[in-house]
Amino acid sequence: MNSAFKSTAEYDSVPNPFDVPLSHIDLSDHRIPNSGFQLEYYKRIRAEDPVHFIEDSKFGPYWSITTYKDLQEVENHPEIYSSDWTNGGCLILDGMKLGFMAMDDPRHAQQRMTLMPLMVPSNLHRMGEAVRERTREILKNLPRGEAFNWVDEVSMPLTTRMLAILLDFPFDEEKILPVWTEWSTDVDAGAHPIWGKRRKEILEDMGVRLRKLFNAKKTQEPVGDVLSILAHSEHMSDLSQEEFQGLMSLIVVGGNDTTRNSMTALIQVMEKFPEQFDKVREDRSLVAAAVQETIRWWSPVAHQRRTVTQDTELSGKQLKKGDKVVLWFKSGNHDTSVFPDPENFDILRDNVRRHMAFGFGIHRCFGARLGELQVVILLEEIMNLGLKIKTAAPAVRSDTCMINGFEEQLVVVED
Amino acid sequence: MSENYKKYQCLNCEFVYDEAEGMPDFDIAPGTRWEDLSDDWICPVCGSEKQDFELLDE
Numbered sequence: 478m479n480s481a482f483k484s485t486a487e488y489d490s491v492p493n494p495f496d497v498p499l500s501h502i503d504l505s506d507h508r509i510p511n512s513g514f515q516l517e518y519y520k521r522i523r524a525e526d527p528v529h530f531i532e533d534s535k536f537g538p539y540w541s542i543t544t545y546k547d548l549q550e551v552e553n554h555p556e557i558y559s560s561d562w563t564n565g566g567c568l569i570l571d572g573m574k575l576g577f578m579a580m581d582d583p584r585h586a587q588q589r590m591t592l593m594p595l596m597v598p599s600n601l602h603r604m605g606e607a608v609r610e611r612t613r614e615i616l617k618n619l620p621r622g623e624a625f626n627w628v629d630e631v632s633m634p635l636t637t638r639m640l641a642i643l644l645d646f647p648f649d650e651e652k653i654l655p656v657w658t659e660w661s662t663d664v665d666a667g668a669h670p671i672w673g674k675r676r677k678e679i680l681e682d683m684g685v686r687l688r689k690l691f692n693a694k695k696t697q698e699p700v701g702d703v704l705s706i707l708a709h710s711e712h713m714s715d716l717s718q719e720e721f722q723g724l725m726s727l728i729v730v731g732g733n734d735t736t737r738n739s740m741t742a743l744i745q746v747m748e749k750f751p752e753q754f755d756k757v758r759e760d761r762s763l764v765a766a767a768v769q770e771t772i773r774w775w776s777p778v779a780h781q782r783r784t785v786t787q788d789t790e791l792s793g794k795q796l797k798k799g800d801k802v803v804l805w806f807k808s809g810n811h812d813t814s815v816f817p818d819p820e821n822f823d824i825l826r827d828n829v830r831r832h833m834a835f836g837f838g839i840h841r842c843f844g845a846r847l848g849e850l851q852v853v854i855l856l857e858e859i860m861n862l863g864l865k866i867k868t869a870a871p872a873v874r875s876d877t878c879m880i881n882g883f884e885e886q887l888v889v890v891e892d
Numbered sequence: 893m894s895e896n897y898k899k900y901q902c903l904n905c906e907f908v909y910d911e912a913e914g915m916p917d918f919d920i921a922p923g924t925r926w927e928d929l930s931d932d933w934i935c936p937v938c939g940s941e942k943q944d945f946e947l948l949d950e
Contacts (some may be wrong), residue, residue, distance in 0.1 A: 553906065586937075590936070593934070593936070593939065596934060596939050597932040597933075597934060598931060598932050598934070598941065599931070599932050830903075830943075830944065831903065835904075837904060837905065838904075838905045838906070838937075838938070839905060839937055839938065841904050841905055841938040841939070841940070843939060845939065845940075846939065846940075846941065
């Protein structure tokens with residue numbers, strides 16, 4: 478939806494990463510995901526310059542962190558590598574307030590802890606039942622024998638409904654949720670002089686609408702949704718509008734976009750690696766592992782950003798206070814020193830759960846288990862219904878460095 | 893006297909649950925064994941479930 482100002486002809490101009498000077502490689506280039514060279518770019522940087530500095534990017538100078546070991550090192554030291562929005566925040570685009578994701582401890586821990594009851598196993602189980610019912614309904618009603626966009630007909634409606642449940646958002650208005658998600662996600666639009674203004678307006682509208690619902694929750698009995706928990710909490714019932722809006726952006730992206738893209742990636746891996754899914758059909762206890770491997774292989778969150786708070790060294794490079802550091806999780810998830818033959822899909826990897834698609838450390842994805850659950854349910858119901866799903870065209874990927882996402886994946890479904 | 897308490901570490905954030913200490917701030921008394929933690933217990937730092945913890949060697 479934000480492609481009006483982006484030219485698809487640009488993707489063909491992305492060079493093979495081995496044909497350009499190392500110093501010119503900017504992993505934030507929004508064209509890379511659609512270029513077909515994404516993994517090759519990561520491979521070259523990991524091999525030749527794993528802590529890689531680029532002076533000139535759309536987002537200013539920054540360091541790229543690309544190996545599993547270094548990603549973990551950074552995430553293990555939040556006191557050195559800050560996420561706080563006052564230092565620049567947690568995305569390559571400076572200054573975005575994204576709730577507790579763009580905070581350091583102790584505020585980060587305090588706010589995260591406030592919302593933790595959402596993610597306890599019994600609450601996930603409760604939400605899972607509603608998700609399963611909706612999943613079955615959507616899958617049963619899909620067209621058979623004709624091409625359609627899996628993103629529009631499955632991934633987006635499922636995750637939109639999950640987000641509506643999380644927020645206790647009116648189902649008859651839920652179509653606005655993916656609009657808010659897309660604009661929140663689009664950091665490239667955020668950096669554009671014209672689209673940035675439009676993005677700001679839309680996110681402010683989102684904040685106002687959700688604030689009305691939040692205010693209403695204060696006088697209602699809590700029902701286990703995000704807004705109820707916030708409204709009745711000790712520490713988060715009186716957030717400024719700016720902070721509230723940032724938190725809502727975190728929820729609509731984290732609670733929607735990432736899982737949506739895993740659900741679409743699932744279709745790709747089921748087609749590319751059918752023998753793996755034959756194993757799952759024979760042994761349904763492998764569903765969880767298959768979902769973990771899908772999430773590793775695809776890595777829906779492309780990056781997180783940190784800001785250095787004190788001069789430090791990382792793998793031989795000297796980082797200065799104030800430096801911007803960008804964590805490329807998909808690169809870590811394809812690090813051969815941890816995941817041999819990473820482009821292969823192997824549900825029997827010993828360390829199938831040790832990927833970094835959800836990050837690591839104190840900022841590990843808050844909704845990770847909810848995201849996993851939704852994809853598990855989708856895979857289970859696809860198999861329960863015995864659906865045969867074939868892609869009908871190459872995927873069109875999202876044109877942003879923030880997520881590894883899909884705009885379109887045409888498929889044909891048969892029973 | 894040692895009660896042979898164990899420690900378990902989260903593989904996703906390195907938080908350590910120490911049976912000897914429990915988590916009094918979360919109403920989990922010192923001495924609460926790993927297996928006696930509630931089914932709803934998750935890592936207080938990152939939210940991981942017990943399956944993502946490993947027993948730390950003494």
